[in-house]
Amino acid sequence: MGPVELLHMSVFSQSFSPCGRFLAAGNNYGQIALFSLSAALSPDATTRSQKPVLTFTAHDGPVFSLVSADGRLLSAGNGEVSAWSWSDLIKKNVRALWTRRPKYKSSLEIPEINSMVLQPRDNSLVIGGGDNNVHILDLEHGVFKSVLQGHSDYVHCVSVRDRESEILSGGEDGAVRINSRLCKVFCARPQYGKWISCLTTDSDWMLCGGGPSLSLWHLRSLSPTSTFPLTGCQRQAAFHQDMILAVGDGASVSHCLLAGEVKAQIPCSPQSLNTLQLNTNSSEHQVLTVGGSSSHIDVFTNLSYRAFSLSF
Amino acid sequence: MAASPPALGPVLDEVIRKRLLIDGDGAGDDRRINVLLKSFTKWCNSSGTPEEGFTQRMLGTLAQCEFSMGKTLMVYDMNLREMENYEKIYTNIEQNITSAHEKITECKKEIQRAKRIRKNRQEYDALAKVIQQHPDRHETLKQLEALDKELQQLSHIKENVDAKLELRKKQFHVLLSTIQELQQTLENDEKSDNDDNSQECPVENGE
Numbered sequence: 001m002g003p004v005e006l007l008h009m010s011v012f013s014q015s016f017s018p019c020g021r022f023l024a025a026g027n028n029y030g031q032i033a034l035f036s037l038s039a040a041l042s043p044d045a046t047t048r049s050q051k052p053v054l055t056f057t058a059h060d061g062p063v064f065s066l067v068s069a070d071g072r073l074l075s076a077g078n079g080e081v082s083a084w085s086w087s088d089l090i091k092k093n094v095r096a097l098w099t100r101r102p103k104y105k106s107s108l109e110i111p112e113i114n115s116m117v118l119q120p121r122d123n124s125l126v127i128g129g130g131d132n133n134v135h136i137l138d139l140e141h142g143v144f145k146s147v148l149q150g151h152s153d154y155v156h157c158v159s160v161r162d163r164e165s166e167i168l169s170g171g172e173d174g175a176v177r178i179n180s181r182l183c184k185v186f187c188a189r190p191q192y193g194k195w196i197s198c199l200t201t202d203s204d205w206m207l208c209g210g211g212p213s214l215s216l217w218h219l220r221s222l223s224p225t226s227t228f229p230l231t232g233c234q235r236q237a238a239f240h241q242d243m244i245l246a247v248g249d250g251a252s253v254s255h256c257l258l259a260g261e262v263k264a265q266i267p268c269s270p271q272s273l274n275t276l277q278l279n280t281n282s283s284e285h286q287v288l289t290v291g292g293s294s295s296h297i298d299v300f301t302n303l304s305y306r307a308f309s310l311s312f
Numbered sequence: 313m314a315a316s317p318p319a320l321g322p323v324l325d326e327v328i329r330k331r332l333l334i335d336g337d338g339a340g341d342d343r344r345i346n347v348l349l350k351s352f353t354k355w356c357n358s359s360g361t362p363e364e365g366f367t368q369r370m371l372g373t374l375a376q377c378e379f380s381m382g383k384t385l386m387v388y389d390m391n392l393r394e395m396e397n398y399e400k401i402y403t404n405i406e407q408n409i410t411s412a413h414e415k416i417t418e419c420k421k422e423i424q425r426a427k428r429i430r431k432n433r434q435e436y437d438a439l440a441k442v443i444q445q446h447p448d449r450h451e452t453l454k455q456l457e458a459l460d461k462e463l464q465q466l467s468h469i470k471e472n473v474d475a476k477l478e479l480r481k482k483q484f485h486v487l488l489s490t491i492q493e494l495q496q497t498l499e500n501d502e503k504s505d506n507d508d509n510s511q512e513c514p515v516e517n518g519e
Binding site: 205260 | 424427428430431434435437438439441442
């Protein structure tokens with residue numbers, strides 16, 4: 001990994017292991033690096049413990065999405081989904097359990113997979129891809145169950161509403177579709193475009209943003225309740241306790257209240273951030289990690305300040 | 313009194329001799345007891361009248377020694393009591409620490425609950441904002457009632473107009489049918505008149 005490559009590296013996705021002690025991060029070179037959180041957070045951590053314990057090349061293209069399920073790590077890159085076993089990876093044994101490719105219409109151009117999310121109710125994986133469709137893969141049998149069509153441009157992000165078992169998808173065409181029925185098309189900031197790049201739900205509420213400003217919607221009534229005055233396009237957002245955390249273009253994590261005001265903006269080291277993950281799997285390593293257009297991943301032990309950075 | 317070992321050098325000899333000279337009796341209380349002992353033996357062995365204040369001096373030194381002993385005993389007692397005190401404080405502090413830990417966990421749970429309540433309240437606020445934008449229910453009901461009434465009125469009027477139309481239609485129908493009948497009758501009459509006339513003419517022509 002030469003210095004030029006490190007300079008051009010972007011971290012696109014992160015996922016915590018089911019035990020909560022390891023973090024997997026995928027970058028634009030198709031590599032996945034495994035970091036040991038327990039080593040990095042322990043009182044006698046050195047700079048070496050902020051380096052990955054394992055780095056391997058998972059795909060040809062960038063790894064845009066990582067999802068942990070059931071003791072397995074699912075990674076998406078260049079049109080295919082691969083599964084790796086967490087216990088194998090922790091023992092540094094790199095071996096893909098399986099690799100699946102959704103049925104694409106044309107075999108000439110392989111669209112990338114932008115986002116994956118797990119639907120725990122029926123143990124399936126929802127994949128949003130560059131071919132404007134949302135594919136659903138049944139994890140038990142390993143076959144693609146169905147395809148949701150309807151977007152006229154590629155799908156950036158998917159999210160599931162567990163209780164009602166609905167799938168929300170947002171795409172480049174500016175539309176947010178629920179189960180591929182059109183729900184909202186809106187364009188609040190025409191200078192950035194109308195693409196929706198971040199979508200997250202909290203059963204009754206939905207956050208979406210991207211080109212248009214980040215806004216909070218009430219899903220039952222399908223009405224927007226508040227808009228957040230954040231400059232720049234937001235790439236990922238999450239609900240955390242009573243706040244909303246959003247990352248995007250600026251070099252900071254924004255903490256916002258549900259009412260629509262921005263409470264705080266915490267600066268980070270990458271210039272623009274792509275991914276945000278909260279470790280809910282472990283009680284002693286409850287950290288927030290953000291990664292973006294640099295080879296560093298910032299770790300927050302207290303949400304108000306950056307504790308340290310892991311680097312590829 | 314340590315005896316100088318003859319194997320060591322003369323320097324050590326000198327040092328030891330000097331120490332014994334200066335510090336031969338020991339320091340402080342030890343020295344006092346030693347001095348007292350020496351003076352007592354001197355007093356016992358002295359024949360004849362001793363000096364004037366000799367006994368006084370010895371009694372004084374004795375008193376000093378007793379005083380010093382009493383002081384040390386008290387200090388020892390005090391130390392024992394201090395130790396007990398510290399033990400008590402130590403257990404107290406340990407208890408405080410555990411109770412503070414418990415309080416901390418309680419407070420953490422409280423804060424989680426409070427955060428959830430706050431989040432719910434914010435959600436209510438957001439929904440309330442949306443609801444405010446819609447018009448009041450009473451107003452809408454009133455509007456609905458007014459519209460209903462209007463609708464009823466209009467349908468009433470329509471019924472009236474329909475009934476009138478029917479009536480007129482029927483009247484005109486009656487009129488028209490009467491006219492037609494009259495026409496028929498007149499035509500019939502004319503026809504029968506013509507027939508009569510044409511029957512008379514051939515009789516005249518045939519003469």
